[in-house]
Amino acid sequence: MKLSFRKAILVYILLPIIILFSAFAINNMLTIKHEALQRVENHMTDLVISYAGIFDGFLRPIESAAIINASLVEESEKLIEENIYKILELQVENNPIIYGAAIAFLPNQFSVDQQLFSPYVYRKNGQIIRMDIATQGYDYTDGTWAWWNNVIATGKAVWSEPYFDEGAGNMLMSTYAVPFFKDSKLWGVATVDIALNEISNHIHIPGIKGQDIMVLSSTGKIILHRDKKELGKSIFDLIEERSLDIQIIIGSDQKDELEETKA
Known part of the structure; x- marks a missing residue:
């Protein structure tokens, strides 16, 4: 069938132009969408890095307190029980972020007549409470307490x-634990605790209020969340329970540990 001149122009000239223009428009839209998504992702990454810096700044005084306590024990020529309790009380009283602090000795290191000794000071109902974990709490050397086991095993x-x-x-807490030494020998562990349900009262991140921003431990347990009922849970369990699609931004040194935990 012979096409009219007008139809021939439409078929052989305008139609290819329309197809090319449409392809160009679609490609341009996809490019714009990709660039927009990339900008959003970059912005979120920058926010996470910023939040991580703020959270790191929140943790540093806690770590410093444990390091100071360990150093004071190492430098003391004579260890007196009352003095140890006073040191711990000062740490807890003067730092509202700290929930509790302890000095845990290896067996018979504080005294040959005392198998275990771990003075501990913590907050309870607005008061500062003293106790000896070894006699009033539990045997911290029985292999079930990570804050003790990990430090004793690694010396770090x-x-x-x-x-x-x-x-x-x-x-429900997390503990920073530091080894202390006497005459180059490991003597015990100095600890400082933070209560997970109190972190949000002490850390202030601009723009985070009401947002689903979480801070995770190296194995994916939730340390900071706006819903305090989720604290201590595994992020992987939370994702499975709620069928959530969550992007986790982590350091390269944590990837293997998180993957092992997820598996």
Whole structure:
């Protein structure tokens, strides 16, 4: 069938132009969408890095307190029980972020007549309470307490995973634990605790109020969340329970540990 001149122009000239223009327009829209998504992702990454810096600044005084306590024990020529309690009380009283602080000795290191000794000072109902974890709480050397086991095994300072300190602080917390030495020998562990349900009262991140921003431990446990009922839970359990699509931004040194935990 012979096409009219007008139809021939439409078919052979205008139609290819329309197809090319449409393809160009679609490609341009996809490019704009990709660039917009990339900008949003970059912005969120910058926010996370900024929030991480603020949270790191929140943790530093806590770490410093434990390091100071360990140093004071190391430098003391004679360890007196009352003096240790006073040091711990000063730390807790003068730093509202700190929930509790302890000095835990290896067996018979504080005294040959005392198998275990761990003076602990913590907050309870607006008061500062003293106790000896070893005699009033639990045997911290029995292998079940990560804040003790990890430091004794490595000789290095560590943050514990969130845990419930039943028998001592009786609170969902995380602990920064530092080893202390005498005559180059490991003598015990100095600890400082933070109560997870109190973190949001002490840390102030601009623009975070009402947002679903979470801080996770190295194995994916929730340390900071606007819903305090979620504290201490695994992020992977939360994702599975709620069928959430969450992007987790982590450091490269945490990827393997998170993947092992998820598996």
